[in-house]
Amino acid sequence: MDALIIAAGFGSRLRDISDSKPMTPIAGIPLLELGVRQAKAAGVKRVVVVTGHEADRLEAALPALAERAGIPVEAQRVADWSKPNGWSVMAGASVIDGDYLLMMSDHIFSAPILRDLAKAGGADRGVTLAIDRRCDNPLVDPDDATWVKMDEAGFIRAIGKTIPEYDAVDCGAFLATPELALAIQAAIDAGQAGSLSEGMQRLADAGRAATLDIGSAWWLDVDDPHMHALAEAQAPAQLPEIYG
Template identity: 70%
Template sequence: MDALIIAAGFGSRLADISASKPLTPVCGVPLIEIGVRQAMLAGVTRVIVVTGHEADMLERFLADLSQRAGIEIVPVRLTDWSTPNGHSVIAGATRCDGDYLLMMADHMFEADILARLMAEGSADRGVTLAIDRRLDNPLVDPEDATWVRTDDAGRIQAIGKTITPYDAVDCGAFLCTPDLAAAIREAIAAGKSGSLSDGMQVLADRGRAFTMDIDDAWWLDVDDPRAHALAEEMAPWHLAPTFAAMAGQD
């Protein structure tokens, strides 16, 4: 299965740490490399990366990483990287074969989350989102989180940064079918900005957006200096297989 990693944005809140958000180091390893290697551990066999801000620098790094890690990495450059993240999904999905694992470049996950998510596909699902029902998780920034409201069957009823009520938080990892990119295009045609959540809501309204509860597994959105400090402290413990794989392959 392919993985699609969105890595086009500016990342203004991490600008004092790194000129490129995907290349921001955590324990000396760029976020994008951690994401690629976590996807590999979960069973991904090819990675598509949507680039934008500082694309030349990022794409040079990806070419080197592809050689070192032994996996095909396909960069897809977004001309206007200021657009909402759904435009990155549309661009990258054109290069994916069938269903794919969708990840954000600034999110880190225990490898089991991604492996479990890749096994969640079924004919009635257009997309499956990893969610955290721990609304008091101290690692989550409530001002930046994307919230989710689900029904008793685990289907998404609503998703967005401003919805209320909600019962879970979006972890930033998805198992996608080609339906997701089509839904984002549909949302844009209806006058929406083209965010990933816009497309998710289209599928939710059709009963085709499902969730997977990560239970007590660890994940982190590395979006600002506070989260970066937490990543430096916690990642070696929670992502030990990923760091071990790096040590063995390089």
């Protein structure tokens, strides 16, 4: 299985501490490298990184990163990184056959999350999203979170940052099938902007968006200086397979 890591955005809220969000160090290891190493630990054999903002610089760093992590890492550049993140998903998915782990470069996870997600596929779904039912999790920024409303079977009814009712938060890790990129393209064809959430909602409307409950597992969206400080303090203990 491949992994697809989205690393194309500007990362404005971390600019005060780093001029490259994917290369921002967490206790000495760049965020992107943490994602690559975590994907490898989950059984992934190749990582595709979607680049955009400062693509030349990021792509130049990938060979050394791949050597340190011990896994092939390839770049796929999105044509316009200022567009919503679904365009990056489509760009990366275009060079992947079959199912893949989809990750954001600024999210880090305890090992069981990606390991279990990689095994969560099934004929009844086009995508499986890792979700956290702890809506009051102190490690979640409620102003930035993507929320999820599920049905009784754990399939997604609604997803987005502003949905009125929700019972879980999107952890930023997916087991995607080729259906996801097709759903994003269908949303664009219907006049939407092309966000990942729009594609997810189309799959949800078709009954094809499943979830994986992470229970009490640790994860963090490193999106601003406060979350960066939390990551620096907690990641070494939470990720012993990486930090040793």
